[in-house]
Amino acid sequence: MARPALAILGKDLRQRVRDRSAFLVAVVAPLTLALVFGMTLSGVSSDDLELSFGVVDLDGGVVATGFTDEVLAGLERDGLATLTVVRTVGEGRRLAADGDVAATFVLPAGLSEAVGAGRPARIEVIGDVDQPIGVLVARSIADTFAAELEATQVAVGAALAAGATGPVDALAGRARELAPPIVIEDATATKKQLDPVTFYSASMAVFFLFFTVQFGLSTLLDERRQGTLGRLLVAPVSRRAILLGKALTSIVMGLASMTVLVVATSLIVGAEWGSPAGVALLVAAGVLAATALSALVISFARTPEQAGNFQSIVALVFGLLGGVFFPIAAIGGWLERVSLATPHAWFLRGLGDLAGGAGPGAVLGAVAAILAFAAVFGALAVARSARLVEP
């Protein structure tokens, strides 16, 4: 079975290399969109974004005031955002719920004191489900502020230690012991988040993966139309070997496209995919799920055009539900729960688990979920596979 399958794989890859549309879908489109989305969202300076934020200052201390007066008021001065100051968390929540603001920052009581004492503290972000981009921006503002505070705190810690004239590595050790001063707590998100550039690099890659794999299996319908399927069926080759060869083409196309995208987005826009082994596991599982879904979908098609349409509809719906166009996980609620019915969401969740330097073990849950999709789609596709190799 392997030899004819490999012959088909080799022939198909040669054809795909000559076919510009495969390259467009597999590489150019996802890369372009990742760049556009990533660029737009990674800077708050985009002119098109009209954002409004709420802020609740329950702290009243120097850190909270600094955040409100320097960071947020600064955005307002620059015409990038409008700011509404409210008194209670309830009010802030209402603002976000009503859509009056994209997100409300909650600066909890004791924030300044905690930061001063080198203890962890929290800034909450309460987001509006309907303004995902605004929520994303709010999160990155809070992130940036936290990072700056941390740097300051480390410097202070180092200065203190210098007073004690310790050796250099002891200083470094002290600095490391200091707790990160602020933990961004997102009232709506349960998961760690990817930065916008990485998020869109990954989401566009996985979104287009579900289009790319069609360049393998669905060519069975092209072969039927051009008569060559008949030739394959008359050759001394089992029908299973033909299916295997086509499935291998899908898998190789998917793997190649994902590899190119991971490398290219890392190099060009600085996407941070995380542990290579973890990413490889997620990619492999994702490619299998996409191939199995593709096989299932095209088993309902009679013509190449139908196959293309069905495939596009399914890939689009799964992509939308799976949150590839905005980080559903950052918003939470029922949308996030629905999104978990897609391999896309698990793929992005797996990358979220890798964010911040976790090892490949962190993705095993997500990989298992994606493989479960692959198994279910695959079993259904195998049950219907005879239709794919009818003359």
Next chain:
Amino acid sequence: MSAAPVLVCTGLVKRFGDLVAVDGVGFEISPGETYGLLGPNGAGKTTTISMVCGLLERDDGDVVVAGRPLTTTSVEAKAAIGYVPQEIAVYPDLTGRENLRFFSRLYGMAPAAATERIGEALEVVGLADRADDLAGEYSGGMKRRLNIAIGLLHRPRLLVLDEPTVGVDPQSRNAILEGVEALAGGGIAVLYTTHYMEEAERLCDRIGIIDAGVIRAEGTRRELVALVGERDRVRLAGSGDLASVATACGALPGVEAASVRDGAVDLIVEGARGLLPELLRVAAESGGLVDGVDVHEPDLESVFLHLTGKALRD
């Protein structure tokens, strides 16, 4: 024939809904023999071939190729078959050579042997100098020749050609026919379908005349023509009410079949010479203006007309 037949098929039946496209077809082909299936459009030639090659599920009947029973799921038995489909089936985005290379891999040929066979196949069909152009850029006739080259690449014991010369210029057609003759001379069994009587007469050792899914007669050309007996084919060319002419002439004693084709009335007539004046008189009376008369010795066309009452191509 003494050698064991390469193909034995019996009682083949294929239904498409209510239509019985093939209804109990059976024949044998020995090594070195060329067997022709001669029949008009829709006779069931392609459907028969599809069952013989294990492409189409059959509703009844058996196929044995090179001693092995063959079904759609057979793998080994199919290795003996070379298949040239009626519709051109090549990869337009691969070159001629790449097309052949792919099929050589699919048939499990060793690379070195494949290279040699690819060269030979390209020579046989006269495509050697265009082998490295994309098949999509070939002319219709060149695509057809590549279509054939793929079928004979692996030196099959049974070569199945489904109307391989349709739409080919006379020169290419002649080259193709010569190629088939050479292959049969080399011991290959050939199954050849056509609705060109001349091709069947030239190539085929034995011919099955198929119509409406049934083989109406089978034998060598001589045997088939003998079925018509002393009957000649008379062709009355002209204008006017040819349909009435056919009806009136068909009613005359001694006239066995009458049909209208291409501005002429074709008749199968016993003792044609004696009956000619009578035929012309009846033709004139029934409104026909006859301006040419041909009397043919019996040929396969006459046989078909005799057996089915209609012309091979209408």
